[in-house]
Amino acid sequence: MKARDVIDFAAGALRGYRMRSLLMLLAMAIGVAAVVVLTSLGEGARRYVANQFSALGTNLLIVLPGRSETAGASPATLLGETPRDLTLDDARALERSRHIRRVAPVSLGTSVVSWRSRERDSVILGSSAEFLPLRHWNMAQGRFLPAGDLDNAEAVCVIGENVRRELFGMHRALGEWLRIGEYRFRVIGILESKGQSIGVNTKNLIMIPVASAQQIFNNPSLFRILVEARSREAMPLAKRDILDIIRDRHQGEEDITVITQDAVLATFDRIFSALTYTVGGIAAISLAVAGILIMNVMLVAVTQRTAEIGLLKALGAPGRHILLLFVAEAALLSAAGAVIGMALGQLGSYALRTAFPELPAWAPWWASLAAIGTAMITGVLFSLLPARRAARLDPVMALARRQT
């Protein structure tokens, strides 16, 4: 029997039992579509988080005061001392490392901001000129904080879009003086909106020189120091340098924590990949269910078509031809179901992307392949039992039934 004839015959049988074929097709399609949509959702979430982190900056290291691990007892823990603060001098010292390209100290707080009669609370972020390139931010208007000595508390500020709109409205903001706490600052630039980025929204932000922020908050310690390594390969070296430099400055005490963006990203990546695998796996169960449905329906088909099977045997079909015919039927159904499911799934993830533009919900290629593969394998595998039953059918018994 030729392959083409096997397929033709199987397709003819499928057309002959339209309802049954459509139902199996539907089950397969739903299974495949579920895998595609759910994995695209998981993958979308992963990429969303990854984008958020890469928006932080490249080759970024974050220096925090205090040690995140408690390894052994140091005199400090015994005496209940708080860890030493990070200072501007610490930040300046870091610039010595040849593995470090940029250093931006960050001082953070909130304060009341006012212009004429309007006022609002705002997040005040004190930093240096390096902050802008380090975070890959851009200016919408004007210029960023001036470069120069970190101790120079210039009375200039850069504001976010929401701050500009709420304080100045239609009025031109550049060059105006606004009041932050007890101090007056001249607006020299407006930040380009970048949307939410790990807790800090550029729209609601006011940036001032770090020394000015220390004055306003009357606090010489830094919230953290952002460091950009020279390259990706330099990141471990930069991290070691940071630890060495700060330890030297803190009387041999290692009382800071250095987070690399990669480490954070890798953690999230693992979490979301696991999530994607999990939802993909759950969706694959529906494929297995579809496979069992195929088995059921094929068993019924074998019973329904005993006379036909007996006839084929009488006409000279050996058992393996019969087996082949039934497996081909299941394989055709699975393939058609997989194609329809693929289309439905792509449509579904397209709908997701349309509804949530921030979510890059593209099904990963491995999930699409796995969905199609699982559909084909379950379809064929679960049809083997009914097909074997058909192949072993006794032709005498099969033909004994009345049929036209």
Next chain:
Amino acid sequence: MIELRNLRRDFQVGDQTVHALADINLRVAAGEYLAVTGPSGSGKSTLLNVLGLLDHPSGGHYLFEGRDTTTLDDQAQAELRNRRIGFVFQFFHLVPRLTARQNVELPMILAGIEPRERARRASHTLARLGMSDRVHHRPDQLSGGQRQRVAIARAVVMQPALLLADEPTGNLDQASGADVIRILEDLNQQGITLVVVTHDQSIASRAHRRVHIVDGRIDQDSGGNEGA
């Protein structure tokens, strides 16, 4: 052409063994026209199934064209059924979703014959049986007599040596039944060996040789060459 030696076929019904065929010895020469008769349950259909390699004897030997079929595997038996044996059934057994020609093409599909050759031979065979105008009809658009003609066309399209008919007129009216018998006899005239199972005496009487079976044994054989 056919030789049965001490052939037995037992069925297990509950804890009882039923001898559907017991100790059958039979020789059929090529080109013979044989009618097998007997009361219901006498084993005549079982005999036909064994002859057609649809049923396996429980004992004894069945030589088809000199080959002992009891030692052949599924594949070889299927090939014999495909190329050397044709079946005509009481209930036609046409595939309802296929047209007359597609039904006739079935054995050729199984044999792996090219589509164009299949169509040519199927049309030719249907035409020989006076069915040229029904080639593209499905079974439910055909009368009983026409269905049986399609079934006969399917049985002979591979040009088998042996044609087995199990009550071929059992489901037909008098006229179509006579028609079908005439077709079968024509085929026999052209050299095919014809074995008809029937309980209709008028049909059996037309055969050149009659074998009467009772309780799984050959009771009478007009050919009389039993045990040869």
